[in-house]
Amino acid sequence: MAAYLIRRLWQMIPTLSGVVLLVFFLFKSFGGDPAEILGGLDASDRQIEQIREQLGLNRPVWEQLGLFVMRIVTFDWGQSWATHESIADLFASRLPATLTVMLPILVLDALLAIPLALAVAAVRGSLTDRTIMVLTTVALSISFLVYVIVGQWLFAFQLGWFPVQGWSSSTWTNLTTYAPLPVLLAVLVGVSPQTRLYRSFFLDEIGHDYVRTARAKGLTERRILLRHVLRNALIPILTNIGVQLPGVFVGSFLIEVFFSIPGLGREVMLAVNRSDYPVIQAVTIYLAVLTMGINLLTDLLYQWVDPRVVLK
Numbered sequence: 001m002a003a004y005l006i007r008r009l010w011q012m013i014p015t016l017s018g019v020v021l022l023v024f025f026l027f028k029s030f031g032g033d034p035a036e037i038l039g040g041l042d043a044s045d046r047q048i049e050q051i052r053e054q055l056g057l058n059r060p061v062w063e064q065l066g067l068f069v070m071r072i073v074t075f076d077w078g079q080s081w082a083t084h085e086s087i088a089d090l091f092a093s094r095l096p097a098t099l100t101v102m103l104p105i106l107v108l109d110a111l112l113a114i115p116l117a118l119a120v121a122a123v124r125g126s127l128t129d130r131t132i133m134v135l136t137t138v139a140l141s142i143s144f145l146v147y148v149i150v151g152q153w154l155f156a157f158q159l160g161w162f163p164v165q166g167w168s169s170s171t172w173t174n175l176t177t178y179a180p181l182p183v184l185l186a187v188l189v190g191v192s193p194q195t196r197l198y199r200s201f202f203l204d205e206i207g208h209d210y211v212r213t214a215r216a217k218g219l220t221e222r223r224i225l226l227r228h229v230l231r232n233a234l235i236p237i238l239t240n241i242g243v244q245l246p247g248v249f250v251g252s253f254l255i256e257v258f259f260s261i262p263g264l265g266r267e268v269m270l271a272v273n274r275s276d277y278p279v280i281q282a283v284t285i286y287l288a289v290l291t292m293g294i295n296l297l298t299d300l301l302y303q304w305v306d307p308r309v310v311l312k
Contacts, residue, residue, distance in 0.1 A: 008299070012292050019288040023281055024068050028061075068281075077282045082274040087282055090267060097167060098263035100174050102252050104183045109190045110241060114230075116191070117198030122225055124203060132195070139192035144185075148258050151185045165260040182255045197240060201233040208232075234305045242298030246291045 162181035253265030271279035
């Protein structure tokens, strides 16, 4: 296990290096002159040159790349160009709000989609199976924006169950008052595709010979599904969850904008509108690191789910 972990961490270095080079040269080539953006329309040539010298933009490219790598390692990206807030403090203050919304979505998606898909797979071809497949297809065909508009109108304005927007400094208040509505709508959107996908995983396992052998030995259908089919299908399910995690994080950007949640996603959207490059670069790099870390964790969980898996 230790040798595999060290080897995987070593293999992540070229990938991360490629991401760093891509982000650095992409912003350098197509992002415009940061000095002109910071200086504004009324800045003189001298002021722009001073800003360029302050940011190190007049140095050779390899020195600028070294400074860029140093910012990544030390997590010292300086200040936001728009708000003049430390980017490290910006991450620390905005990330809790994002996690408050994102983590319940991830947990509820898995807790609802897995048992629902297993139950539907167990009655394949029945009226219940067809009905749920039709409902999930319809749900997939509706834009998330429609869910937001209808959800706010129904649950907030008509029923008055949740506030439309808002946030507080109390995590418990946020979880019980402000987060339920966006979490509910995001889960309604996410459960449908996950249910259909997990159902196909379970049906694939049910068609294997070991299921027929278990039935021939007299095992109950419930035991076969929970002890054998579910366990063997967890590997592709874990793979899908691992792939889904960064996507849910990116998807939270829209949720935070629609519901005015002061999270990292909304801050990134504002940074894009303001051309606040340091914030965008920091989020891009660390999102790539998060994705690679999640992929590594997923591979390690394979052996925990199925001891027959050998990590090489």
